[in-house]
Amino acid sequence: MYFVETIETPGLGNRHYLVGGSTAAVAVDPPRDIDQVIAAAARRGVRIARVVETHVHNDYVSGGLELARVTGAEYVVPAGARVSFPRTPVHDGDTVAVDEGLTLLAVATPGHTPHHTAYVLRETGAPVAAFTGGSLLIGTVGRPDLVEPRLTEELARAQHASAHRLADTLPDATAVLPTHGFGSFCSSAQATADSSTVGEERTANEALVKDADTFVAELQAALDDVPAYYAHIGPVNSFGPAPVDLTPPATAGHAALADRLSAGEWVVDLRHRVAFAEGHVPGTYNFEADGQLATYLAWLIPWGKPVTLLAESPAQLADAQRELARVGIDRPAAAATGGPADWLPSGAAPASFRRATFAGLAGEHPAAVLDVRRDSERAGRRIAGSLHIPLHTLPGRLAELPDGPVWVHCAGGPRAAIAASFLDAAGHEAVAVDDSLDHAGAAGLTLT
Known part of the structure; x- marks a missing residue:
């Protein structure tokens, strides 16, 4: 048998x-x-x-x-x-x-x-x-x-x-x-x-x-x-791949995190997008640990660039490290666990940005709506008048965005949160649409 x-x-x-x-x-x-x-x-x-x-x-x-x-x-x-x-x-x-x-x-x-x-x-x-x-x-x-x-x-x-x-x-x-x-x-x-x-x-x-x-x-x-x-x-x-190494990375305090951000390294916050939007270390990017973390982080980060991970718990950090090793991100440069209060100097205020639904978007009629879905997805339906920059090209195209608030959406919310974190880190006013695109028509938005 x-x-x-x-x-x-x-x-x-x-x-x-x-x-x-x-x-x-x-x-x-x-x-x-x-x-x-x-x-x-x-x-x-x-x-x-x-x-x-x-x-x-x-x-x-x-x-x-x-x-x-x-x-x-x-x-x-x-x-x-x-x-x-x-x-x-x-x-x-x-x-x-x-x-x-x-x-x-x-x-x-x-x-x-x-x-x-x-x-x-x-x-x-x-x-x-x-x-x-x-x-x-x-x-x-x-x-x-x-x-x-x-x-x-x-x-x-x-x-x-x-x-x-x-x-x-x-x-x-x-x-x-x-x-x-x-x-x-x-x-x-x-x-x-x-x-x-x-x-x-x-x-x-x-x-x-x-x-x-x-x-x-x-x-x-x-x-x-x-x-x-x-x-x-x-x-x-x-x-022939090298043996995997899943031992814990070095721990980074708030001073080390600030130094890495100043050096242009990527500091990635693994927490849920809701928690990230409510408060995060300025300049960090949000890739949720639950979901397609490895696919999208490996897709966007320049190959070989150092990455530091911020996690809620040692378990979340270990799971993320395992996931990233599968796509060749072998060793995080450093890591820290906890939350923004642990990662920022005493008295420093965390950054934040708004979250919204498609009904909220329809109600406010913002000047700039950014669609970060792939070309094949947008070909099926799109919000009339929206800008289009696929998420995997966004880091190199931030200069194309207009001044003022940018409402960013994908098909369901997770990729919009990643994109909003990039906009926020670059100094743009971002609003992350955390909603299913299936709700856009009922909210009164015109789809073409």
């Missing part, structure tokens, strides 16, 4: 897997913080015999190399992947042993990357599950434009063919277990369900219900912005 244990990293929208039998297991696309995988194996009472990668990842730093080193497991990587470390290359049709009666069949599934490989779990020779990485996802496929823009159409066609190869050769009951698709920007769209089978995908997946030409044209037209840090993560994974 086999087991599959799912290890989720919801902040990045990915899933990682431990699959095995009674004595041994294989880790599939493990996360950077390998202690989770080791703990899962310990709970099951199995040894990690092999670690397999479906592809060289762009959206997170892999823990595969370190997990193999720590456990003594064989590290299996697609033969076509260009990497700089020793590994066992796997080719289409190769078999990877899992445990007695359990094997993984390597299936070449190019599209997300040219070397992408899926692994079909077979129990006594019968397919029971497919670890599809960034190929066949739930309702969609992995995006084909992350390797080289000039290869996008070619890889999109390969993605269509790969999805059909899996669907045409696997039984309907085969579980589809992808790595991407649960919020990751490596996915062409987001998962339409929490779980799926080959049979369900055969009737619902975009790659399987449309002809190649239609699928490729629509896929290319729908491709969204690529997080800036992806350009760095791929090379990190190809070269």
Whole structure:
């Protein structure tokens, strides 16, 4: 009897897997913080015999190399992947042993990357599950434009063919277990369900219900912005990531925080956006610990720039440090816990800014309304007369903003709070619209 244990990293929208039998297991696309995988194996009472990668990842730093080193497991990587470390290359049709009666069949599934490989779990020779990485996802496929823009159409066609190869050769009951698709920007769209089978995908997946030409044209037209840090993560994974270090960072007092801000370093407040708006250290940025902290902080911060973290508690700080290590922000320069009263000199007043709803916006008719959603989101609907600067471009475009109050919105509130913190730090009068855009029309705002 086999087991599959799912290890989720919801902040990045990915899933990682431990699959095995009674004595041994294989880790599939493990996360950077390998202690989770080791703990899962310990709970099951199995040894990690092999670690397999479906592809060289762009959206997170892999823990595969370190997990193999720590456990003594064989590290299996697609033969076509260009990497700089020793590994066992796997080719289409190769078999990877899992445990007695359990094997993984390597299936070449190019599209997300040219070397992408899926692994079909077979129990006594019968397919029971497919670890599809960034190929066949739930309702969609992995995006084909992350390797080289000039290869996008070619890889999109390969993605269509790969999805059909899996669907045409696997039984309907085969579980589809992808790595991407649960919020990751490596996915062409987001998962339409929490779980799926080959049979369900055969009737619902975009790659399987449309002809190649239609699928490729629509896929290319729908491709969204690529997080800036992806350009760095791929090379990190190809070269071989360093072991993760999750020991606590140095503690910074209010004088050290002031020095870091004066030096132009980033000081990031991890508290909820409501608490930040009510009071914060002037010049700090607000990236909530709950949510897509790693995605948006790594997207906006210049690669390699020192970052200091402010957290409500040691637990919040530790969770954030773990999340950021997954995207290559390995060591915070410093950190502090508590609140503004702990981070400011005695008697110093915290900064603050207003929060509002779309009804409030409609009632005040401000001169400047800033939409920080991505281009693809704004194409669907927008507030008439609003300015548009996508959040990931905002730090470099603050000079484009007019004088006076700027009301900033996104689709639901979290990104507007990040943007408002940048405006506030730059000396603009910001009002963060903490509301769902679905309420804008009912509030009397004109949407186009």
